Amino acid sequence: MKKVSFPHMGHAGIAFKSLLEDLGNEVIMPPVPTKKTLDLGVKYAPEFACLPYKIVLGTYLELIEMGAEVLLAFDSYGPCRFGHYSHLQFLTLKNLGHDVEVICFGYPKREPIEFIRKLKKVSKHKSTIKCLYEFYKAFKKGWEKLKALDYMEKLSHKIRPRELKRGTTTKVYKQAQQWLDEAKTYSQIAEAKEAGIKAFNDISIDPEREVLKVGLTGEIYVLLEPASNLEIEETLGHMGVEVERSMFLTGWTQDNLGSGTQDHASAIEAAKPYLPYKIGGHGRETIGHVVNYAKRKFDGVIQIAPFTCTPEIVARTILNKVSKEHDIPVLTFFFDEQTAKAGITTRLEAFIDLLRRKRLEKNQVAAAI
Numbered sequence: 001m002k003k004v005s006f007p008h009m010g011h012a013g014i015a016f017k018s019l020l021e022d023l024g025n026e027v028i029m030p031p032v033p034t035k036k037t038l039d040l041g042v043k044y045a046p047e048f049a050c051l052p053y054k055i056v057l058g059t060y061l062e063l064i065e066m067g068a069e070v071l072l073a074f075d076s077y078g079p080c081r082f083g084h085y086s087h088l089q090f091l092t093l094k095n096l097g098h099d100v101e102v103i104c105f106g107y108p109k110r111e112p113i114e115f116i117r118k119l120k121k122v123s124k125h126k127s128t129i130k131c132l133y134e135f136y137k138a139f140k141k142g143w144e145k146l147k148a149l150d151y152m153e154k155l156s157h158k159i160r161p162r163e164l165k166r167g168t169t170t171k172v173y174k175q176a177q178q179w180l181d182e183a184k185t186y187s188q189i190a191e192a193k194e195a196g197i198k199a200f201n202d203i204s205i206d207p208e209r210e211v212l213k214v215g216l217t218g219e220i221y222v223l224l225e226p227a228s229n230l231e232i233e234e235t236l237g238h239m240g241v242e243v244e245r246s247m248f249l250t251g252w253t254q255d256n257l258g259s260g261t262q263d264h265a266s267a268i269e270a271a272k273p274y275l276p277y278k279i280g281g282h283g284r285e286t287i288g289h290v291v292n293y294a295k296r297k298f299d300g301v302i303q304i305a306p307f308t309c310t311p312e313i314v315a316r317t318i319l320n321k322v323s324k325e326h327d328i329p330v331l332t333f334f335f336d337e338q339t340a341k342a343g344i345t346t347r348l349e350a351f352i353d354l355l356r357r358k359r360l361e362k363n364q365v366a367a368a369i
């Protein structure tokens with residue numbers, strides 16, 4: 001049995017692990033990216049590659065050190081650079097002398113035969129029918145876990161800004177992740193989810209606390225991987241801000257592999273007057289989400305993206321107009337290896353201060369009418 005692994009992306013690894021183990025693999029869980037991971041990636045990546053490229057390359061190098069023999073990657077098509085990335089990373093690994101097998105999965109709808117061929121490499125079942133049947137079963141269970149994990153994360157966004165003891169929500173969220181990781185059957189997943197919900201409900205909160213509502217949107221990797229965005233959601237929660245993130249892996253999977261979500265369709269529609277075309281990455285969706293957050297009367301929106309991410313740079317230029325026309329403050333962070341948490345926190349504090357004053361003014365006007 002070969003040792004298989006994949007890049008770290010938030011809690012998604014727990015679901016990937018479940019899926020790959022059910023297919024008969026020994027899984028090495030990718031470590032949470034650290035400064036050492038990024039330094040490794042930066043050392044061997046082209047200077048202007050996006051931050052996710054560098055973090056993922058650093059992760060692969062760490063995984064090889066941990067004994068991984070097969071690395072999984074995910075491919076894309078279209079205008080952004082993502083389509084080249086896994087191929088370049090594997091060339092780099094090869095040039096560094098690492099004899100590791102790399103399997104890069106594209107969209108199954110677009111290349112079904114190729115998808116099955118690659119799937120067989122990570123399945124103990126070599127007949128196509130058996131392999132697909134086992135994949136279906138493993139995917140269904142992994143999906144159940146992923147839905148529960150996303151649900152836990154949404155709960156953490158709601159509860160953290162209201163918690164009485166700072167840090168309790170983060171602890172409970174980590175515990176819930178562990179319970180879901182340990183769950184092996186459907187009934188255990190359901191029990192772990194229930195226990196997680198109960199643990200969140202048991203957190204002492206101040207229900208009267210006035211919290212701001214801020215939308216978080218931007219590029220998928222920095223949205224889903226807290227290590228890449230320097231734990232921005234946690235920082236905002238501790239500042240008394242309820243975050244609503246525009247993307248979760250369950251939603252992304254439905255949008256890209258299934259029939260699509262209403263949320264995504266509505267964002268594309270809302271972006272139309274500003275950007276009617278797909279420009280790669282999630283640039284168009286970012287614009288649509290800002291419009292929708294404004295319509296839902298959010299206090300503000302934060303766009304996050306890797307430095308040099310072209311789709312988000314295009315979106316950023318358009319967001320000036322969206323912000324003015326929809327009267328919603330928008331703050332943008334571009335992350336790279338130079339970005340420090342202290343700098344982000346200072347800018348967030350100033351932004352939150354502005355949002356509080358704006359809300360106060362609105363309340364005063366409403367009271368005077």
Ligand code: SF4
Pocket residue numbers: 050051052080081082219280281282306308309310311312
């Ligand atoms: S979406 Fe942005 S960060 Fe992601 S690969 Fe494309 S250019 Fe890079």
